Amino acid sequence: MVTAVVFFALLGLFMFLRFRDREKRGTPLTWHRNGNMWEVDPRKTPFSEALGTLIGNAGGIYLSVVLMLTFVGIDPPARITLGTMELEPLASAAIVLAAVQPAVLGLVQGIGKRVRF
Numbered sequence: 001m002v003t004a005v006v007f008f009a010l011l012g013l014f015m016f017l018r019f020r021d022r023e024k025r026g027t028p029l030t031w032h033r034n035g036n037m038w039e040v041d042p043r044k045t046p047f048s049e050a051l052g053t054l055i056g057n058a059g060g061i062y063l064s065v066v067l068m069l070t071f072v073g074i075d076p077p078a079r080i081t082l083g084t085m086e087l088e089p090l091a092s093a094a095i096v097l098a099a100v101q102p103a104v105l106g107l108v109q110g111i112g113k114r115v116r117f
Contacts, residue, residue, distance in 0.1 A: 058091075058098035065090055 042048075069076055069090075079086045 054095075054098050057101065058094045061097050062091055062094035065094065 076090055078088070080089050080092075081087075
């Protein structure tokens, strides 16, 4: 009984504050919102873009390797242990390959510019 009274008292307080705020802003008193006032556009930073690209590339590499191993019929180990950590070898290899790939690509392109075939 006390819980219900407290609940409805808080509900009434919040409704009163909402109506009072609407009247101060001069907006019409409605029960619906036009648009989402809580929606915030995310800011793209170089770090977030790089992390998104890394995860996307690693996911693509992981799926490609899993499909290739499934097609060939090879069962990779489920987990490997390095010290106190247990890792999935395919996911770890995919993240490492995705992280190293831009450096290797830059190295190959740099060598290709210096050496003409």
